[in-house]
Every structure is written in C-alpha cells, then in structure tokens.
Amino acid sequence: MKKNSTKPSESHLVPKQLTPTRLQEYGVGIFNAALTKSALKKALKKKQITVDGHIASTATFIKGAETINIYVPEAVGPKKKLILPLDVLFEDDYLAVIHKPAGILVSGNRFKTIANALIQNIKPSQHPDAARPQPVHRLDYATTGILLVGKTNSSIRALNKMFENKELNKNYYAITIGEMESKGEIISEIEGKKSQSNYTVCQSVISERFGKLNLVELEPKTGRRHQLRIHLSSIGNPILGDKTYGIENLILKGKGLYLHAYSLKFTHPFTNENLHLKDELPQRFKKIFV
Template identity: 30%
Template structure:
C-alpha cells in the first residue's frame, strides 16, 4: 500500500474531503476516492472522516492507497439472510451497510463476495464484478434483492425490471408531516450537475415515478410506503427530498442536523415480487423493517 500526506492551505478551506483528494489524485475517480474514505483509509489529523467533511487550513491529511488487486473477485464467508433459493434464483435480505457488488477501491465485504462463498453458479451477464446482480439497492438501504443463478434467469428478470412489472415496495421514515394520505412523484432524475455523487430532479433526466402512501404520522415525521414504478439511482431519496420530506438519516439528501444517530437513511426494501423465470408463476417475498428502524419508530411513538 502507498501512503501520502497533504497539508491543507487557506485557499482550500471548506472544500469537501473527497473533492480535495480527487484534485490531488487526478488519475483516480471521485467514486474511487470515496470508497477509500469509506473504508477508513483516509485520516484527518489522525482521525477518520467522511467524504463530506469540510477541510480546514492546517489540516494534516493522510491517505493510504490500496495496492491494485486482481479482479477475480474472491469469495468470503459472510452470513447471508436467504429468503428463498432454487436452481435459478436466490432471494436475499441485505443488511444496511453492505455494498451490493465490488467497485474500484472496494473488493471485499460485498454481497457478491458473500454469494460467491455460498454458490459459484451465478449468471455472468454483468461481468466478473457483478455476477448474478440483476438490480441493486443502496449500501445504507436494507431489504430484499433477487439474484440470478444463470443467464436465462438474469435475462428474464432484467426484462421484468425494464417493463416495470416487478413489484418493489419500500418502507421509509421521512422528515416532516406528509399532508396527503397518498400521492405520486413523477419527476425526471439525472446526475446532479454540480455534485457527481448526487442525483437530482432535472428536466433532461430519465423519467422516474414513485407512488407513496402514509402509514403513520408522528409529531415531526411520517412513516410511508413507497412503490416504485421505475428504478432510478437514489429514486426514493431524491423524490422525497424534492417534495420537502427527505428521509431520516440520509447523509446525502437529508437534514444536516439529524435527531438520531444512524448508519444511513431509514429505508427498507420490504416487498419484492416477480414472475419466476423458470416456472412462469408469480412469487412474492416480504420482510420486516430492521431492529434499528423499529427502535426509532418506538421513540417517536412515545
């Protein structure tokens, strides 16, 4: 591993940590730098910081660049919460904090690493780093994913995603009291024009449709169900922030001051339904929100 140190000057004051390091390493992508930061390989004055940390004049920054690795992704003995499995598909309940597949700078600890330890027969359509991965959910979002064990299954599941026939329902806790009992956000989403790690509602974006229903209202928050008609990156997070109700705990689109100390947004992929690629029959799976989510609801109830 290669280690480098930088001293922040006054001209660089208030720059984001990931932006600063991206300028220092112009041969590395910003997402790569963010992954290195995520794995606590960057320290500011001897302490690990997040990507959005605003650097200060005089800060001492040390970054450790991981050695290049062979993209023959290794299996890892990581426990999996498997809801269903047969010779064609695996349905798993992903925990918050787990990345779905390897990416530059992140080659361990992902769902793919765990899947490869469980079984080697995964579809190869998405290449060596994404075997079997038909769709994704964010690292800090928990919930249900379906994984394809062969190319035929992958193609049929991907088609259902494309034609929006797959059932995908999420539970989310948002800031503020949502007035309408139900509604639809139909706004296009694209990469944020000024911040590459964010998505945003943009007129030139791809169409994105999120239906929502109120489950329960609290004094300053609302528990809602979100039903995806499309599946854009960060769709629910972007849409709810757009209508003035960002997700509780969301480090990117949420409030700067959070009431609860959380590992990320309170968003859970509760239900997934699809036509089985081999049998042609519709199957559906559902899971409860995780314990940390329940604890926040209990606090709000009290």
C-alpha cells in the same frame, strides 16, 4: 480490426435468430465473466469481446451463427475469501432472494460486496447453464432489504429483461421527517429522465427532535439512482438518516439510512409461480413504530 490470437476466456455460438439483436442486449448473461448488462458494457468498452474475430462495440448487431468470444485477463495474485454470511429468504435452482444488510455495496470494484459473498451463501444450480450467482438489480450502500439474484445464465437474462419491462413490483418502507399528505405521487426528472414514485403514509408519531416522523410505504414506478431519496427530499420530507439529501440541522448521525426494500412481486420466469417475497422491517424501524 482483428483481436489478437490469445485464447478467449469464454466462447459462445449464436443460434439462429429471427431478427437481428444488439449485442449489448443479446449478450446479457451468456458469459460468466460479464453476466449483467453493466458488466457487458464495460467489457465492450474495454474491447474484450469479439464477434467472428472482430472487436465488437455497443453498435454491433447479432444475426445468428456468429461466434462471440470474451477475453478477460486472469487475476494476478492470491484470491482472498470473503466471509460474509447472508440471510437467504428464498431459493430454487434458478434464482434466489437474499437480505442485503446496510453499509455494503451490491457490486463493484471493492472486495467486500454482496456479489462476492453470494457464492458462499447460495447453493449451486444444477442446470446446464449454471452461472456464478449474480445480483440482477441494485440497492444503495446504506439501504437494507430484499435483493434478487440469478443462478443460471438464462435466469439472469430473463430477470434483467423483466426489470427493463417493469414486470416486477418493488415496495419499500422509509421513515420520513415532517408533515405529509396521507398519499401522493412524485413525478420529476432525474439526470434528464422521467421518474415517478408513489407513497402512502402508514403511521406517524410526534418526535421532540424532528417534529413528526412517518412510516411511509413507497412504490417506485421507475428505477433512477437515489430516486426515492431524491423524491422525498424534493417534497420536504427527507428520509431519516439521509446525509446526502437530508435537512442539515436534522441529520441523524450514526444510525444509518431508514430506507428498506420490503417486497418483490413477480411471476417466476421458468416455473410461472406467482411470487410475493418479503423482507420484514428491521428492528430499528419497529423501535419507532411499535
């Protein structure tokens, strides 16, 4: 089946390949219109990508020398500018690390997202394959903390691959409710897939309303949706402020979710520098644990 003759938004000529690779793997980061794996899959599902003039799918393999085109409809109507200052914790010409505030989506169909705010907060890369800054992983709407951003097509691809290969260590802090063992690991299936989180209780305080509150360091070994929230709830220690997985009569309303992405540790894919980047605990954590 041939794509119609409308002009492609972007084109890419595939260099020689040693082994065939699925397009949904190879194509991550090659188009500004679909930089991430999820965006690429959406474009494939909408039949917006062709390989040598034929509509591609998730089953398409790339062998080398093909021309890949993406056809994305132009946005209609005036574009609004999102004004949302973000704290930049680290930045070079390949990547950046920012603080994600609570109550905002990382990406998606809404206007107010971190992805839409990045362009005004991140300096453009000077590399030839510079791309629109793009988050390379997600944090929940209510979660605060450290978020990694790619600034070039090659860095977006490399960082996505590092997440897939578990070459980045992520640490979180949460405030949980109830008595807990000093440390442990939680292993379960989430949506049919194995998941694991390790935890260490750093500090506990007596609470008149909640009995006991704990400052807990968390290390997710897998990256399932809502994993830390589900895991802590499953052992009877839900995160303070969790309206979805909390205990009904112990829901803290109006204060947000006490879950914070604290640090990222990884080797820079281009400079080989060992990075250990941190986003200090929010003030509301410190009010409970001085």
